[in-house]
Amino acid sequence: MLKLIGAMMILLSATLFGFYQAQQYSRRPKQIADLIRSMQRLETEIVYGYTPLKEALEKVAKACAQPVNAIFRYSAEALDQSDARSVQSIWHQAVDEHWKHTSLKAGEQDIIRQLGFTLGLSDSTDQVKHLRLAIQQLQGELEGAQEERKRYESMWRSLGLLMGALIVILMY
Template identity: 30%
Template sequence: MLFKILGGILVIFSSTMIGFIIAGFYQQRPRALRNLQLALSMLETEIDYGQSPLPEALNNVSRRCDPEISRFLKRVRQLLLSMEGYTAGEAWELSLREFKSQFPLQESDFEILTSFGKYLGSSDKDDQIRNLKLTLSQLRQQEALAVEEKQKNEKLWRYLGVLTGLTVVLLLY
C-alpha cells in the first residue's frame, strides 16, 4: 500500500515537473529575445556613434548585457581575434551553433540571427546599421509572437502536467 502511494506521488510529481519545464520555455523565450534586442541595440550604438571596430564593439557590449548573451558575444570576439582567419560572419555563425542549446529560442529566431551574421562586418557602417535595424525589427516581431505563445501555453502546460499525472494515477489504481 505504501509503495502504491509513493508511486502515485512520484508519477504526479514527475509529470508536473515536465509540465513546468515546458512552461518555463514559454516564459524564458520573450526575455531572451528582449535581451538580444538590447545587446544588438548597444552594438548598433557602438558601431554608429562610437565608431568602434567590431571586436572592440563586441567587447564593450558584452560587458553591459545579459550574462548569457555576454558569453556569446565574447566567443564571437574571441573567434574574430583568433589567428584562424574567421570572418565576422563565420565567427558569429560558429558561436551561434555553440550556444544554440543555451538559448531558449525557436528555429525561426535562430534563422534571423544567422541571416544577421552573414552580413556582419562585410559592408560599410551604413549597411551594418541597416542590417542591425532590420534584425531588431524582426526580433521585436518574434518577441510579440513569443508573448502571445506564452500567454496561451504557459498555464496550459502547467495544468496539463498535473492533470496527466493525476490521470495516470487514477488509471493505474
C-alpha cells in the same frame, strides 16, 4: 506504501515537467528582448563609438544577460584569436554552439544567422541597416512570443499536473 510513493513520484515528475515547459514560454520573450537590446547596443557601438567589431562584441557581451551574451562573448574571443576564419563563420559557429542554451526558437535563430552574413563585411551604414532590420524582425518575434506565453504558460502548468494525475489513475 510502495504504490503511494510511486504515484507521488509520477505526479511530481509530471508536474515539474509542466512547470519546465511553462518556464520555457516565460523565458523566450525575455531573451528576445535581450537580443533586441544587444543589437541596439551593437548598433550604438558601431555608429557612435566607431568601435571595432571585436571590441563592440565584447562590450555587448558584458552588457547583455545570460544566456544570450554567450554568443557575443564567443564571437569576440574567436575574433581575438589569429586564425583566418571569417566573421561570418565565427558568428555562425557561436550561434550553433550557444543556441541550445537559450529558450529561443528557429525563427529568432534564422534572424541572427542572417545578421552574420553582413557583420564586418561592409561599412558602418550598411551594417546599421542590417542591424535595424534584425531588430525589426525580432520585434515581430517578440510579439508572437508574448502571445504564446499568454496562451500556453498556464496551460502547461495545469497540464503537467493533470497528466500526472491521469497516469496515476490509469496505473492504479
